[in-house]
Amino acid sequence: MTDWETLTPLLVYIQANLDQDLGLAALGSRADLSPAHLQRVFKAAIGETPKGYVTRLRVERAAFCLLAHETAVAEIGAQCGFQRPETFIRAFRRRFGKSPGAYRLSGRAGAAVRARERREALTDLPFELSQTRLIALRPTHLAFRRHVGPYEAVPESLFDELERWAVRRRLRGPRIWIGIGHDAPGTTQAAQLRFDAALVVPGPFEPSGVIGYQLLAGGPHAVTTHVGPYETLGAAYAMIAPRLGAFTEYEPVWLPALEVYHAARISVRFALNHTDICLPLRRNSVALGGPPPMAG
Numbered sequence: 001m002t003d004w005e006t007l008t009p010l011l012v013y014i015q016a017n018l019d020q021d022l023g024l025a026a027l028g029s030r031a032d033l034s035p036a037h038l039q040r041v042f043k044a045a046i047g048e049t050p051k052g053y054v055t056r057l058r059v060e061r062a063a064f065c066l067l068a069h070e071t072a073v074a075e076i077g078a079q080c081g082f083q084r085p086e087t088f089i090r091a092f093r094r095r096f097g098k099s100p101g102a103y104r105l106s107g108r109a110g111a112a113v114r115a116r117e118r119r120e121a122l123t124d125l126p127f128e129l130s131q132t133r134l135i136a137l138r139p140t141h142l143a144f145r146r147h148v149g150p151y152e153a154v155p156e157s158l159f160d161e162l163e164r165w166a167v168r169r170r171l172r173g174p175r176i177w178i179g180i181g182h183d184a185p186g187t188t189q190a191a192q193l194r195f196d197a198a199l200v201v202p203g204p205f206e207p208s209g210v211i212g213y214q215l216l217a218g219g220p221h222a223v224t225t226h227v228g229p230y231e232t233l234g235a236a237y238a239m240i241a242p243r244l245g246a247f248t249e250y251e252p253v254w255l256p257a258l259e260v261y262h263a264a265r266i267s268v269r270f271a272l273n274h275t276d277i278c279l280p281l282r283r284n285s286v287a288l289g290g291p292p293p294m295a296g
Contacts, residue, residue, distance in 0.1 A: 007031070007045055008146065008212035014054060015182060015194075016214075018061060018081045022054045056192075058082065059095045061255075063187040066104040068254050073100045107186075126271075127228025129236060132243045134250070135223045137258075137278065140216040142178065143205070144198040150190040151181060152234070158197035159266040165211050166199060176200035177266055178216075179259040197266075220250060221258070221278040229271050233259065236277060250281035 010031045014022055027050050028035040042050045062080040065071065071079070077088030077100070092100050143165065145158040159177060166175065182194040196214070207213045222244050226236045237257070244252045262274035 007042065009207055011046075011146075012212060012214045015057065018054070018058050019079055020081070022050075022081065024050055054081075055091055056095065059091050060183065060187045062088070062092065062100065063096060063103060063107075064184045064255065066100055067107045067186075068252060070251070073104070076100070127226060127232040127236060129227075129239060130225040132222050132224040132240060132246070134247055134281070135221055135278075137216075137218040137221050139218040140178075141201050141203050141205075142196075142198040142214050142216055143201050143211050144180070144196040144214060145210060146212065147195045147197065148191075149193060151185070151193055151195055152231070154179070154195050154197065156266050156268055159199075161210065162197060162199045163265070165209075166201075171201065175264065177261040177263065179261065180216075181257040181259075182255060184255060216258075220281045220283065222247060222252070222281055223279075224277045226275045226277055227272060230268055230273055230275070233275065233277070240277060240279070244279065244281070247281060248284075250283055253280040253282050256280070 010027060013030060014027070020026075024035045024039060028038040031038055033041065039049060042048075042053070046053055048056065058080045062076050062082075065076045065080070066073065069076070074085050074088075077085055080088075082088035082091065089099055092098075092103070096103050098106070143162060145161055147154045147158060162177075163175070176199070178198040178200065180196040180198055182196070183192070185193065198214075198216075201213075204215070205213055222240070224236070224240050224243070226233060228236075258276075258278035258280075260276040260278060262276070263270070
């Protein structure tokens, strides 16, 4: 087992607890490693120090929230684990070269233009989308294999590894395959994007080898079925995004983005794949009554 694989449970813990104490001592205790040893192992395996990795995830999550949410800048910083506003601003400037407020203003204007241009270029792509429905997903146990790099470069062999693992474990079918995108391409560099190829399992288990474990929290999601080749999923997200405004009782959280694949085996060669694109939502503080809406 490589150091990267040994650290997988710790990486899962970090991504789920960005607002908690993620200092070197706390992470070392979590991983049952001395702080000095964790520092060496982490840097060798991940290419960043634990502090650098945590700070980058916090800043990139904050950058995404600044564009996607209406929450005040200071509150976003606190939600992403920065205890003091000045610490948040300094870290943000180092990563993006501008203050959080300036990033929000310039980023939203640019994002709106890019989204419009992308939608206009999508009319001839070979895929179909269903209406977008509000569905509450239940908490789900997952076995997963992580890919770090461009989303379009995720190898289907990760799902094959999960299948072999499930067979060794004698897990009964049918299989439910899920893809999880943890980062936004607009705020995280392509080489650092995190994608989990995942398989639904009956319950928690002790990770071993290259296969990790995580609990998918569930909750309300905007769910759209995409029919077409996997290479058109990126275009589908651009078309789905404007629909989320129909869910007036909710605001989009956006990440992590889930893809539930209606297939016995994942293959890029199939042209008519059915995939549920599930984008997380959270309820507004002032919710209206009435039945769940549909968009599309």
